[in-house]
Amino acid sequence: MLKIQNLSVYKNDKKLLNDINIEIKNKEIVAIMGPNGSGKTTLSRAVINDPELKKEGKIFLDDLDITDLPTEEIAKYIYVAHQSPPEMEYIKTSILLKYLGIDINDIKEYVNKLGLPKDLLERAVNNRLSGGEKKKFELLLMLPKKYKVIILDEIDSGLDIDSLNTVNDIILEKSKESSIIIITHYTRIFKKFSPDRVYILYNGKVVYDGGGEIIEKIDKDGYRIFKD
Amino acid sequence: MDTEFLKISKESQWFESKYKPELELKGELSEDIVKTISEIKEEPEWMLKNRIDGLKAFRKLDIPDWGPEINIDFNNLIYYALPTIYPKPVKWEELPGFIRETYRRLGLTKEYIEKYLGGAVLQFDSSPIYEKINKYLDSLGVVFTSLDTAIKEYPELVKKYFGKVISPYENKFAALNTAVWSGGVFIYVPKGIEVDIPLHAYFRINLENVGQFERTLIIVEEGAKVSYVEGCSAPIYSTGSLHAAVVEAYVHKGGELNYYTIQNWSKNVYNLVTKRGYGEGNNIIRWVSLELGSKVTMLYPSLVLNDNSIGEIYSLSYATDGQILDTGGRLFIKGKNVRATIVSKGISIGEKTEAKSVNRTDVKIFKGAENSYVKSSCESLLIGKGIAESIPRFEVYEDKTYYNHEAKMEIIDKEKLFYLKSKGISEKEALKLAVFGFFEDVTEKLPDIYRLEIKRLLDIELEKYGGIG
Numbered sequence: 275m276l277k278i279q280n281l282s283v284y285k286n287d288k289k290l291l292n293d294i295n296i297e298i299k300n301k302e303i304v305a306i307m308g309p310n311g312s313g314k315t316t317l318s319r320a321v322i323n324d325p326e327l328k329k330e331g332k333i334f335l336d337d338l339d340i341t342d343l344p345t346e347e348i349a350k351y352i353y354v355a356h357q358s359p360p361e362m363e364y365i366k367t368s369i370l371l372k373y374l375g376i377d378i379n380d381i382k383e384y385v386n387k388l389g390l391p392k393d394l395l396e397r398a399v400n401n402r403l404s405g406g407e408k409k410k411f412e413l414l415l416m417l418p419k420k421y422k423v424i425i426l427d428e429i430d431s432g433l434d435i436d437s438l439n440t441v442n443d444i445i446l447e448k449s450k451e452s453s454i455i456i457i458t459h460y461t462r463i464f465k466k467f468s469p470d471r472v473y474i475l476y477n478g479k480v481v482y483d484g485g486g487e488i489i490e491k492i493d494k495d496g497y498r499i500f501k502d
Numbered sequence: 503m504d505t506e507f508l509k510i511s512k513e514s515q516w517f518e519s520k521y522k523p524e525l526e527l528k529g530e531l532s533e534d535i536v537k538t539i540s541e542i543k544e545e546p547e548w549m550l551k552n553r554i555d556g557l558k559a560f561r562k563l564d565i566p567d568w569g570p571e572i573n574i575d576f577n578n579l580i581y582y583a584l585p586t587i588y589p590k591p592v593k594w595e596e597l598p599g600f601i602r603e604t605y606r607r608l609g610l611t612k613e614y615i616e617k618y619l620g621g622a623v624l625q626f627d628s629s630p631i632y633e634k635i636n637k638y639l640d641s642l643g644v645v646f647t648s649l650d651t652a653i654k655e656y657p658e659l660v661k662k663y664f665g666k667v668i669s670p671y672e673n674k675f676a677a678l679n680t681a682v683w684s685g686g687v688f689i690y691v692p693k694g695i696e697v698d699i700p701l702h703a704y705f706r707i708n709l710e711n712v713g714q715f716e717r718t719l720i721i722v723e724e725g726a727k728v729s730y731v732e733g734c735s736a737p738i739y740s741t742g743s744l745h746a747a748v749v750e751a752y753v754h755k756g757g758e759l760n761y762y763t764i765q766n767w768s769k770n771v772y773n774l775v776t777k778r779g780y781g782e783g784n785n786i787i788r789w790v791s792l793e794l795g796s797k798v799t800m801l802y803p804s805l806v807l808n809d810n811s812i813g814e815i816y817s818l819s820y821a822t823d824g825q826i827l828d829t830g831g832r833l834f835i836k837g838k839n840v841r842a843t844i845v846s847k848g849i850s851i852g853e854k855t856e857a858k859s860v861n862r863t864d865v866k867i868f869k870g871a872e873n874s875y876v877k878s879s880c881e882s883l884l885i886g887k888g889i890a891e892s893i894p895r896f897e898v899y900e901d902k903t904y905y906n907h908e909a910k911m912e913i914i915d916k917e918k919l920f921y922l923k924s925k926g927i928s929e930k931e932a933l934k935l936a937v938f939g940f941f942e943d944v945t946e947k948l949p950d951i952y953r954l955e956i957k958r959l960l961d962i963e964l965e966k967y968g969g970i971g
Contacts, residue, residue, distance in 0.1 A: 322924050326916065349926035360921050363912040364883065364939035373927055373935060398939075415925065 275299050276321070276352075276423050276453060281331035283313075283320045290316045292478045294331070298423065303445070303454045305464070305489070308475035309497040314457045315357055317475070318425045322348045335422060353419075355412035357427040357457075362399035370399050371415075380418045387440055388414060405432035413444055424448060425455045430463040442466045461493045476500045527582040533557060536681050539582045543650060543684070548661050552670075556680025559670035563677055569860070570798045570826045574744055574772060581682045581715075639697070644728075645690035646701050649717055652688035659690060663721055667750035667780045667806075675746040676776040683717035683748065689730060691757075693723040700729040700762070700949055718749040722757035729760035731952050743770065745796070749777040751787075758786040761803075762952040766959065767795035769825060775801045783808035783837055790948060791829070792956055793819040794963065799827045802862060809837035816944045817846045818956075820937070820963060821857040821888070830862035830893075833876060835903075840874040845944060847881045849937060850888025853968055861892045863907070869899040876905040883940045884913045885933065886970035912940070916970070929969045937964060 276298045283291035291313045298304050308314050320327050323345050333341045340348050362370075371378060378395065385394055388410040391403070400408050409429050416424060426445070430438060445454055446467060456469060464486070472489065474482035474497070481500045482488055491499065525542075527535045536557050540550040565572050639646055645656060653660050670680040691697060722728055745767055753759050759779060767773055773796035779787045789803045805813040815831035831844040848859025861880035882890035892909045914936050922932040937960060938945075945953050 319920075324920055326920075344928075345920065345923035346926050346928045349924055354924050356921065356924070360918045362918060362922075362936070363910070364942075365935050366939060366942075369935065369939065370925075373931065374925060 275334075275336055276455075277332075277334040278317075278321070279332040279334070281317075281320065281329065281333065283316055283330075284328040285316070285326060290327075290478055291320065294475075294480055296473055296480065296483075298453050298455060300422075300453055301449060301451070302470045303449050303456065303467070305469040305472045305486075306455060306457045306475060307459060307461075307472060307489075307492065307497075309459055312459075312475040312497075313478040314459075314475055315427055316478075318354055318427050318455070318457055321425065322352055322354055351422045352425065353416045353421045353423070354425045355409065355416060355427060355429055357431075358405075359400050359408050359412055361401050361403075363401065365399045366395075367397055367399050368395040371395070374415065376415070376418050381414055384414055384417055389437060390414065406434065406437060409433060410437065410441075413441065416448070417444070421452050423453045423455065425457065427457045428459070429456070430458055430460055438463065439466070459497075461489050464489050474500060525583065526580050528578070528580045530577045531557065531560065531579075531581060531678070531681065535581050539682055539684065542582070543653075545653060546657060546661075549653060549664075552665055553681050553683075555665075556670040556677050556682075559677035560674060560681055563671065563674040565674050566800070569800055569828050569862075572772060572774070572798065579744060582684060638699075639701075642695050642697065643692045644695060644697055644701075645688065647688050649686045649688045649719055650684070652690075652719070656688070656690065659721065660688065660719065663719055663750070663752050665750075667752055667778050668748055668776055672776055675774040676748050679715050679717060679746050679748040679776070683715045686716035686718045686747070687720075687730075687732070688718070689720040689728065691722045691726040691728045693754075694725045695723075696727040697729070700731045700760075700952070702731045714745050716747045718747070720749070720751035720759065720761070722751070722753040722759050724754040725756040726754075727758040729949065730762070731949075731955075732761075732763040743772060745771050745773045745775065747775045747777075749775070751779040753779060753781045753785050753787055755782045756784045757781070760788045760949075761790065762948065763791045764952075764955060764959065765791065765793045765795055765799065765801075769795060769797055771796045773797075773799040773801065775799075777801065777803045778806065779804075779813075780806045781808055781811050781813070783810060785811040785813075787811070788814045788816075789831070790816040790944070790952070791818065792959075793817070793827045793829055794959060796827070797825060799825075799829060801829045802832050802864065804832035804834065804864075805842070806834040807837060807840045807842055810839045811837065811841075813840065813842040815844045815846075816947075817844070817861075818941055818944060819848045819859050820960065821848065821850045821859045822963070822966075823851075823853055823855045823857055823887075826858045826860070828858075828860040828862060830860070830864070830880070831878075832864040833866070833878075835865070835867040835871045835874050835876060838870070838872045838874065840871060840876070842874070842876045844878040845881075846879070846892075847883075847941060847944065848890055849883045849885075849940060850890050851885040851933075851967065852887025852889070853970055855887060857886075857888045859888075859890050861890070861909075862895075863893070864895045864897075865905065866897045867900050867903050867905065871900045872902040874900070874903045876903070877907070878905075879908040879910070881909070881940070882911045883936060884911065885936075912936075919970075930964065930967055933967055934961075934964050 278294055278296040281294040306314055320329055321333055335351055390410055468486040472486055473480055536553045540553055668676055670677040751759055781787050787805055793799050803815050807813045817829045817831050819827040819829050821827040830846040833842050844863045846861035846863055848861050850857040850859045863878040865876055865878055878894055880892035884890055894907045896905055919929055919932050
């Protein structure tokens, strides 16, 4: 269970998140939605303790207080598929995989399935990958290991419809062993399945905490329904 | 005459006052000092003449008006000290703490050092491998000795080649070296001989090769082939503030030379070094260096290439807080059908203060160097407060030729470190990945003995990294 308790987050003295309370049970699929700039990505970065962010409040993973654990420690339990992964010019993908203890044979099938470039392993990390391909690479890296929580940050943006279907399959498969948090401002990823619960973030605050029925409403009227 | 001629009886200074030279020549550089050095070494007249030429050039030339700032008080330098083996603490306890720590990390214990290194910091004395290698080299007719010994045993060879590749007028520090050089290596490979093991400075005993003004001379005869590895496992602490070495290599027709070096002086030293290989034609000359130590380094290994030759220069540098490593390479393309490359790669890791690496490449293609292909590239990897500069230069006098320059820069910023941390990789490991990845395309081409040494030394350097995040 991931429990975010009274969390406020600051960057350079600017308050980005305000008194957030979120609870995600084991193997739940939870959506965190909201318009651009509402604090969704900040939340995912705060969970894995981005040293650039200042925090008030607590974050627990089961009974473990992970609020101030180093990012690389938290990474043992929580996987974040980043919204905009950086290119690492001089780090070869195959070397990164080796460092992460990932056996290439375990992921080969998915390199093809996800439509990632055949020379992926020989390339530098994220080098010459399109936005959609970077997202797929983020998914690829989480496949061989078992995590308590997986956070997918805007995983659906930049993906074509076929890829989106593959991604949906992967999410459903992974949800058998992990809690999944889907961060998105689109609703289209929920055409094939519904999240167990939805949180709506607006201006750094949780303004909705409830069932998936809200998605249809957002689809129709947009996030402005949460204005004040 | 301001010359100070000091017979030292009381304790003088080498790190923590443990080094006692019997004789020190210091003060304003004069003909007296130069003559005295030559006399002590019982040199022939022609070598003294070389030294005097060096002195004249030294007086005429200024320090470079470009590049890093150089503050050296030439009137306060020790030009010669007896014994010339530089810091040579006798006991483990006398080694500075950081050197002890380095040896420990290299897996060398106090007992090992005292037993096998005879207390010397550098030389692997009297090991069986040394004798074996000597016998083998003798059977090939290869000479691998100190330059001082070579002057006595092979005077004609030294006389013929000394200063032939690097003139004292090359720069002020080459001039200074010519005037006061001591220590250094002499290598001679006879016609047609291919030496299939890399010659390593470790294999030689009593090379006085850790002096400030060492001089190395390499001669490769027609069709001969040799690799030379010059380097040191541990940082060498120097009392002198200046290291001004000269390395010259003359490669006859069809000869092949691979020169590998690691510079790891302590971080209080100006390392202003001149190195050049000359090829008569049909040569393969490969020149690789890794610069780790010193406060300021200026080193631009250069190759002079004639017809049908392949020349490669790989300059690697790793600068941390407070260091300026200004390096790269120079190519002089004089003949037809030359294939030549300079790859200059600098890492700058500034944790608390600036660290700077400069990639300086200089290519001159002479008229008549038809059908030559020359490529240069400058690459920088920046971390924290590290900064870098790339300064390429081309001078081309031949139309029927091809040349190209590339420059690349990669910054490992907090965002990239965060990304790797979020995958479970610590900052130190992340840095390791980046540093080894950055050098990989060069290091994978190197012989094991050199590549492993680089890896070991970088591992030690990277251990010291505290983080910028």
